[in-house]
Amino acid sequence: MQRRNFLKMTGLVTSASVAAPQILFAQKPKKVLVLGAGLAGLTAAYKLKQSGIEAIILEAQNRIGGRVFTHTIDTENNLTVELGAEWVGESHTKLKNYCAEFGLKLLNHQFDTALILDGKYSPVNAWQLDKKWDETYQKILKDFLKLSPKQQKELDKIDWWRYLKKMGINDRDLEIMELQHSTDYGESIRFVSAYSALAEYSQSSPKDEMDYKIEGGNSQIVKAFTQKIGEENIKLGHWVSAIDQTGAQVRVTCKNGSTWEADKVICTLPVNALLDINFLPTLPDTKIEALESLIYARIIKTSILFKERFWGNEGMDILTDGVGQYYFHPTKNQPGTKGCLTSYAIGDKAYVISKMDNEHKISVLCETLEPAFGKVNHLAEKVVSYYWGEDKFSKGAYAVYMLNQSFELKKLIAKPFKNVFFAGEHVADWQGFMEGAIETGEAAVEAILS
Ligand SMILES: Cc1cc2nc3c(=O)[nH]c(=O)nc-3n(C[C@H](O)[C@H](O)[C@H](O)COP(=O)(O)OP(=O)(O)OC[C@H]3O[C@@H](n4cnc5c(N)ncnc54)[C@H](O)[C@@H]3O)c2cc1C
Numbered sequence: 001m002q003r004r005n006f007l008k009m010t011g012l013v014t015s016a017s018v019a020a021p022q023i024l025f026a027q028k029p030k031k032v033l034v035l036g037a038g039l040a041g042l043t044a045a046y047k048l049k050q051s052g053i054e055a056i057i058l059e060a061q062n063r064i065g066g067r068v069f070t071h072t073i074d075t076e077n078n079l080t081v082e083l084g085a086e087w088v089g090e091s092h093t094k095l096k097n098y099c100a101e102f103g104l105k106l107l108n109h110q111f112d113t114a115l116i117l118d119g120k121y122s123p124v125n126a127w128q129l130d131k132k133w134d135e136t137y138q139k140i141l142k143d144f145l146k147l148s149p150k151q152q153k154e155l156d157k158i159d160w161w162r163y164l165k166k167m168g169i170n171d172r173d174l175e176i177m178e179l180q181h182s183t184d185y186g187e188s189i190r191f192v193s194a195y196s197a198l199a200e201y202s203q204s205s206p207k208d209e210m211d212y213k214i215e216g217g218n219s220q221i222v223k224a225f226t227q228k229i230g231e232e233n234i235k236l237g238h239w240v241s242a243i244d245q246t247g248a249q250v251r252v253t254c255k256n257g258s259t260w261e262a263d264k265v266i267c268t269l270p271v272n273a274l275l276d277i278n279f280l281p282t283l284p285d286t287k288i289e290a291l292e293s294l295i296y297a298r299i300i301k302t303s304i305l306f307k308e309r310f311w312g313n314e315g316m317d318i319l320t321d322g323v324g325q326y327y328f329h330p331t332k333n334q335p336g337t338k339g340c341l342t343s344y345a346i347g348d349k350a351y352v353i354s355k356m357d358n359e360h361k362i363s364v365l366c367e368t369l370e371p372a373f374g375k376v377n378h379l380a381e382k383v384v385s386y387y388w389g390e391d392k393f394s395k396g397a398y399a400v401y402m403l404n405q406s407f408e409l410k411k412l413i414a415k416p417f418k419n420v421f422f423a424g425e426h427v428a429d430w431q432g433f434m435e436g437a438i439e440t441g442e443a444a445v446e447a448i449l450s
Pocket residue numbers: 035036037038039040041058059060061064065066067068083084085086087088089238239240241268269270273274299301388393394396397398423424425426431432433434435436437
């Protein structure tokens with residue numbers, strides 16, 4: 001069963017299906033304002049244009065793409081790293097279809113995991129979870145799909161860490177799974193519900209949707225959307241501060257003093273940015289409460305450019321109990337002698353790394369790798385990192401639905417408010433993914449047109 005259908009069955013539906021009945025007889029709008037030029041906003045504007053509707057995107061930053069953010073770390077050899085979204089998943093059909101439509105090539109970006117735990121290095125294939133526990137775990141994943149919606153809802157009341165413990169995992173494997181799964185959520189699995197984890201892992205591709213990357217960097221899809229939409233229709237440096245729905249049209253005001261009017265608005269802003277908008281009339285209390293209860297993950301990605309690829313295996317990643325947490329080779333499939341390793345750290349570890357200067361980052365992140373490769377600091381040439389916990393707009397990498405939040409909360413957050421429709425990864429079935437942003441951008445347009 002597709003994850004999307006599965007989530008639909010369990011009651012999680014996107015804004016479009018929530019909205020449709022209310023606007024069944026609405027006239028096709030002439031003009032729509034789209035707030036935010038991330039993948040949700042770009043998809044929405046593209047779909048609107050295809051439907052013959054004027055769409056203008058208002059974007060606060062002077063950069064298009066939001067949390068899709070490719071950085072060229074080595075201009076000489078054209079080596080790129082991703083500061084935000086990294087992997088395109090095997091199951092991410094919409095994203096893959098757009099790549100095909102725009103002629104973008106997907107490169108294999110799968111890795112085989114080594115382990116550094118308690119100062120001991122275990123190369124790829126030289127470690128595994130306890131065999132008996134692994135069998136139990138596979139059965140848990142299978143059985144989840146057979147549970148009734150009521151039984152699944154019950155699993156939203158217990159956290160993933162406690163649930164695994166209850167199911168008999170040993171301490172070592174629990175530590176490994178915490179390290180592994182917390183990178184997916186961006187916070188400890190003690191904050192994540194068992195329902196949320198099981199809905200994810202029971203239907204993910206074998207590599208947990210860490211399958212591909214777009215050739216030339218994921219920002220290539222942002223470029224392609226921009227070309228289709230027309231750069232002149234994306235207004236950079238337009239930081240939206242107010243949305244007024246008291247007149248016949250929706251009136252949007254930006255901090256630069258400009259005002260814009262349209263029949264409808266599609267708002268793709270992350271929750272922390274959305275809460276700063278002055279709505280007139282104000283958003284319903286229930287919606288504000290829902291928005292205020294959603295937390296965002298703290299993730300820092302730190303990429304170090306090394307003079308040589310001392311790790312040998314191009315498809316190598318390492319899970320560690322060090323502060324750098326999870327390391328992978330982002331320049332896989334990018335030829336050259338030089339290469340990068342990216343550390344992907346979450347929660348408090350991310351915050352701690354964000355406070356270090358570059359020299360300190362190299363020293364600490366290389367030290368963790370010593371059991372595997374010895375001292376490698378001297379090979380480091382450059383470091384670049386981005387801490388999403390302090391991103392001016394999202395204040396986090398992506399939303400984390402915590403205990404008891406998987407069912408009703410998302411519906412409340414996604415519910416349209418008069419002529420404003422909400423989209424963005426935080427309201428998606430594929431929440432936390434580029435696929436989710438795309439899915440909700442399309443859904444918002446469908447809702448407006450239905
Ligand atoms: C570290 C990290 C790792 C990730 N890894 C993956 C991965 O491997 N695979 C994957 O599929 N996904 C991944 N994601 C998630 C993916 O990046 C997001 O789900 C997706 O890009 C979100 O798109 P969006 O359009 O919903 O939001 P955004 O991209 O955040 O777009 C919102 C836009 O709104 C703008 N904005 C904010 N406030 C205002 C305002 N007041 N006025 C005007 N504009 C405003 C912002 O500047 C931004 O451009 C990752 C994200 C991060 C941060």
